[in-house]
Amino acid sequence: MRSSKFVRALPAAVMAVLALTAGQAVAAPSSAAPAEHTAAARVVTYDASGAAEFKDAVSKGAAIWNESVANVELKPAASGQQANVRIIADNGWPRTLSTGLGRGTIYFGRQAVDEGYNTVRISSHELGHILGLPDMKPGPCSSLMSGSTAGTSCTNPYPNTAEKAEVEDSFGLVGAVTAAPRMYRD
Secondary structure (H helix, E strand, C coil), X not given: CHHHHXXXXXXXXXXXXXXXXXXXXXXXXXXXXXXXXXXXXXXXXXXXXXXXHHHHHHHHHHHHHHHHCXXXXXXXXXXXXXXXXXXXXXXCCCEXXXXXXXXXXXXXXHHHHHCCCCHHHHHHHXXXXXXCCCCCCCCCCCCHHHHHHHCCCCCCCCCCHHHHHHHHHHHHCHHHHHCCCXXXXX
């Protein structure tokens, strides 16, 4: 009798799980991932076709995040695929309009580059906003999310331990993918 109730409830449970994970692409963790990361990575695609002279910096920033965390993977969108993130070069200050965890638009502003800020650090920092991290200003160069307050001499494009842990936690939670839209101006 008990098993028949379970069998009747199973389709509803499966549908609930599917509804919670709809729209999420997953990939198996790479064999190089640390052993403590057993969850599949959520793939966040990006389109850097509008990044102009900053395309290489965007690729390097994505690679830094990919080697730093396991619960999310940044990948260039395939041809014809709608990307989760668009990166656009403009003449303003770098900023990110996050429309939810792993989604939004990055404006790769030339103003900061013209003032001497490192392009790969800018890319990593703005991708950090897409991954759910707020600015941590003022802050030291060891904090990626300290952004411009670390000064033009700071070229560190790597997230620190706390920043990595926050991204891992955010992408390890199913409900986190519905984060509210935010605008970050660095």
